[in-house]
Amino acid sequence: MKPIKVGLLGLGTVGTGVVRIVEGHQEDLSSQVGSPIVIERIAVKSLDKQRTISIDSSKLTDNPLDVIRDPEIDVIIEVMGGITGTKEYILEALDRGKHIVTANKDLMALHGSEILAKAQEKQCDVFYEASVAGGIPIIRTLIEGFSSDRIMKIMGIVNGTTNFILTKMSQEGASYEAVLSEAQELGYAESDPTSDVEGLDAARKMAILGTLGFRTNVELEDVSVQGISNVTKEDIQYAKQLGYEMKLLGIADRQDDQLSISVQPTMVKNTHPIASVHGVFNAVYVYGEAVGETMFYGAGAGEMPTATSIVADLVAVVKNLKLGVNGLKAIVPYKLKKLKTEEEIAFKNFILLQVADKAGVLAQITQVFAEFDVSLASVVQTPNEQHTDAEIIIVTHDASQANMNKVLKHFEGLDVIHRVKSVYRVEG
Ligand SMILES: NC(=O)C1=CN([C@@H]2O[C@H](COP(=O)(O)OP(=O)(O)OC[C@H]3O[C@@H](n4cnc5c(N)ncnc54)[C@H](OP(=O)(O)O)[C@@H]3O)[C@@H](O)[C@H]2O)C=CC1
Ligand SMILES: N[C@@H](CC=O)C(=O)O
Ligand code: NA
Numbered sequence: 212m213k214p215i216k217v218g219l220l221g222l223g224t225v226g227t228g229v230v231r232i233v234e235g236h237q238e239d240l241s242s243q244v245g246s247p248i249v250i251e252r253i254a255v256k257s258l259d260k261q262r263t264i265s266i267d268s269s270k271l272t273d274n275p276l277d278v279i280r281d282p283e284i285d286v287i288i289e290v291m292g293g294i295t296g297t298k299e300y301i302l303e304a305l306d307r308g309k310h311i312v313t314a315n316k317d318l319m320a321l322h323g324s325e326i327l328a329k330a331q332e333k334q335c336d337v338f339y340e341a342s343v344a345g346g347i348p349i350i351r352t353l354i355e356g357f358s359s360d361r362i363m364k365i366m367g368i369v370n371g372t373t374n375f376i377l378t379k380m381s382q383e384g385a386s387y388e389a390v391l392s393e394a395q396e397l398g399y400a401e402s403d404p405t406s407d408v409e410g411l412d413a414a415r416k417m418a419i420l421g422t423l424g425f426r427t428n429v430e431l432e433d434v435s436v437q438g439i440s441n442v443t444k445e446d447i448q449y450a451k452q453l454g455y456e457m458k459l460l461g462i463a464d465r466q467d468d469q470l471s472i473s474v475q476p477t478m479v480k481n482t483h484p485i486a487s488v489h490g491v492f493n494a495v496y497v498y499g500e501a502v503g504e505t506m507f508y509g510a511g512a513g514e515m516p517t518a519t520s521i522v523a524d525l526v527a528v529v530k531n532l533k534l535g536v537n538g539l540k541a542i543v544p545y546k547l548k549k550l551k552t553e554e555e556i557a558f559k560n561f562i563l564l565q566v567a568d569k570a571g572v573l574a575q576i577t578q579v580f581a582e583f584d585v586s587l588a589s590v591v592q593t594p595n596e597q598h599t600d601a602e603i604i605i606v607t608h609d610a611s612q613a614n615m616n617k618v619l620k621h622f623e624g625l626d627v628i629h630r631v632k633s634v635y636r637v638e639g
Pocket of ligand 2: 342344345369370371372373399400401407412511512513
């Protein structure tokens, strides 16, 4: 049996896991696809770096083109990351008729449509399961498992680093900075962790999920993004007291084909299944018109979980090779995109205010909500024995984003409000 030859671009956290699985599970893999799978060449940045696995040094190169242009190689696994440069490597590999497996959500969210179009033209596969929710087979689920349904809502904890940080801040009272360093050491964070903590990584993943779930071309600029860098331990404690967990939540929903997609720190009612997803775990909740509620859970980052998805994609490519059907499974979004306006997007809000502790303050505040048609679910004032500033916690019913913005704007001119300390979306 002629072996299937694979070229690996990158031998970092994920690439190392890929080598471990291909070597460790070789018997299972080759019996599924009917050929041995061989990692033929590997591109790295530094040839001298100490590795945690032993690699035949003749396989290593510091030039990705050596891998892409090797005529023996059938499939390229791209786990080096990056956008410019990497995109050109992938397009060239496709031009050369090589199939692609990638974990690169940055690339797929920004240039996925161009890459997938090229793949179709060249009858090649491009699979990217590892790019969203590392070890969870959510992309395959949306493409195949829900092909018969109409997806109405996708909610995801799709960034492991931030879930790890929020969990440790909540359960151990740990500091944001210390937990971020730990996530970096464990290989969860991106090379620039700003994209994790500022929500960009999750936004890219939600653009991919939205495109697949709603069969329309969701682009990164369609996703409104807010990260966790301003979330305080106090916010997390208030959330807990009210029966919520603080999560960086991606939310994509549709009503009558109108979409909204966002990523923001969200207070999730602790009875919702997604509220109990902690640590580096990810979960994607999918609501289908016919199927109802479903939820998919697993490790969202890290060497072996991510590599599991990569190698499963590799198996899919090789099975397609055997059947001669590569390049036929690309999902081409066909629906016209209609995004909801601020007036049409509505959700519950948590607002924490620092206010003057004197008579009539609450009345002035509730008057502003009434003026802009925002109905309140609860109002709590924290006890303040010194009679200096007091804190007021308000939870609204569903309110349009436009009206909420008007309320917050109006608060700026209200003397009795000394500070709007926090505003969070509330789910569940
Ligand atoms: N880490 C995770 O949990 C997850 C990561 N991903 C994605 O997977 C990809 C890889 O992530 P990860 O493994 O964590 O990244 P790492 O930084 O650990 O590894 C990157 C690898 O690529 C190599 N590399 C980088 N640039 C070049 C270049 N120009 N030429 C040749 N080799 C290069 C590096 O070489 P050297 O070793 O010499 O430095 C390194 O081996 C990224 O797209 C990431 O977003 C997706 C899901 C989960
Ligand atoms: N940095 C990402 C890695 C997986 O995509 C995360 O923390 O989820
Ligand atoms: Na996945």
